[in-house]
Amino acid sequence: MKIGNVPYRSVWVDQQDGWSVHIFDQTRLPWELDILRLTERDQVARAIVTMQVRGAPLIGAVAAYGLALALRADAGDAAMERDAALLAGTRPTAINLRWAIERMLARLRPLPAAERVAAAYDEAGWICDEDAAQNEAIGRHGLRLIQEIAARRGADGVVNILTHCNAGWIATVDWGTALAPIYMAHDAGLKVHVWVDETRPRNQGASLTAWELGSHGVPHTVVADNAGGHLMQHGMVDMVIVGTDRVTRSGDVANKIGTYLKALAAHDNDVPFWVALPSTTIDWRVQDGLAEIPIEERGGAEVTTITGRTADGRIETVQLTPPGSGAANPAFDVTPARLVTGLITERGCCDASQDGLAGLFPEQA
Numbered sequence: 001m002k003i004g005n006v007p008y009r010s011v012w013v014d015q016q017d018g019w020s021v022h023i024f025d026q027t028r029l030p031w032e033l034d035i036l037r038l039t040e041r042d043q044v045a046r047a048i049v050t051m052q053v054r055g056a057p058l059i060g061a062v063a064a065y066g067l068a069l070a071l072r073a074d075a076g077d078a079a080m081e082r083d084a085a086l087l088a089g090t091r092p093t094a095i096n097l098r099w100a101i102e103r104m105l106a107r108l109r110p111l112p113a114a115e116r117v118a119a120a121y122d123e124a125g126w127i128c129d130e131d132a133a134q135n136e137a138i139g140r141h142g143l144r145l146i147q148e149i150a151a152r153r154g155a156d157g158v159v160n161i162l163t164h165c166n167a168g169w170i171a172t173v174d175w176g177t178a179l180a181p182i183y184m185a186h187d188a189g190l191k192v193h194v195w196v197d198e199t200r201p202r203n204q205g206a207s208l209t210a211w212e213l214g215s216h217g218v219p220h221t222v223v224a225d226n227a228g229g230h231l232m233q234h235g236m237v238d239m240v241i242v243g244t245d246r247v248t249r250s251g252d253v254a255n256k257i258g259t260y261l262k263a264l265a266a267h268d269n270d271v272p273f274w275v276a277l278p279s280t281t282i283d284w285r286v287q288d289g290l291a292e293i294p295i296e297e298r299g300g301a302e303v304t305t306i307t308g309r310t311a312d313g314r315i316e317t318v319q320l321t322p323p324g325s326g327a328a329n330p331a332f333d334v335t336p337a338r339l340v341t342g343l344i345t346e347r348g349c350c351d352a353s354q355d356g357l358a359g360l361f362p363e364q365a
């Protein structure tokens with residue numbers, strides 16, 4: 001996607017040196033566009049843990065390059081297994097991270113150490129290219145859903161879409177998942193307007209989704225997380241599209257904390273609730289999302305403080321709560337498949353169910 005008129009991906013290898021890895025520091029957006037240069041394993045691990053990079057597909061892709069950087073230091077068997085485990089353990093909920101590391105190891109383990117660095121960069125590059133292509137396909141399939149609603153609304157009708165967290169191009173290698181259909185609808189001339197949940201505590205909606213949509217010229221309005229139910233009750237939401245960090249083989253969906261409440265409100269108001277994902281986000285080994293998906297617990301400071309830009313341009317973090325108040329910070333929740341209208345994947349749309357997923361991905365069933 002473009003910033004200004006310059007096309008970017010969310011992770012790329014330095015063209016000059018051919019090995020260091022660049023990312024945007026997402027903790028500085030939307031205030032500053034800082035590009036970080038990563039040169040070693042620990043920088044990559046730190047970037048994922050501190051959420052300088054975030055979003056399920058992107059942390060998988062960046063971790064893949066993290067393993068390539070680690071192999072530059074030591075490409076022996078023991079070091080590779082240790083570094084792969086370290087990178088895979090940086091965040092627990094998004095399955096794309098484990099998937100990417102397992103794919104890297106499947107390619108690298110049979111090779112002699114001397115051939116591993118080149119192969120690792122090659123494989124990480126494929127992971128990135130495939131993610132971009134899958135998300136573009138998700139965009140095309142999701143576009144049809146938006147077109148159907150637009151057709152019912154008539155020529156002047158605006159399609160109002162609510163989204164939670166950030167599942168845009170900055171959360172993937174390119175295009176995004178939930179936002180890909182929205183970009184395509186906007187580019188196709190459909191009138192779309194996006195309700196952007198602020199997404200406390202880290203505000204990925206207010207900072208990242210609003211920045212992405214604004215940069216692309218997509219009309220949008222940021223709302224407090226608690227506003228979604230009210231908007232749906234008053235007919236102001238035509239559909240919900242969210243991304244996900246892990247989908248079970250039965251169609252349960254883990255996504256940013258608060259997604260479940262939006263699904264409940266959508267169900268109560270007959271608003272279609274769609275989840276967009278590349279197949280790399282499906283955990284075929286897991287059936288019951290509530291029982292089996294590990295939910296990341298992050299530090300309480302993300303709840304007790306808030307970061308923003310002051311009137312004179314400084315980025316500051318301020319305290320919201322009284323001294324001594326404790327805080328809990330579960331970062332994800334699980335929406336049961338029964339509340340999900342359907343899944344939008346690179347192979348098309350399906351029911352959020354074992355049969356639905358098996359129909360699209362028979363080789364996994």
Ligand SMILES: CSC[C@@H](O)[C@@H](O)C(=O)COP(=O)(O)O
Nearest residue numbers: 054055056165167171243244256
């Ligand atoms: C295409 S990204 C899908 C999900 O990863 C996204 O919705 C989300 O929950 C991200 O959580 P985050 O904690 O910001 O990494």
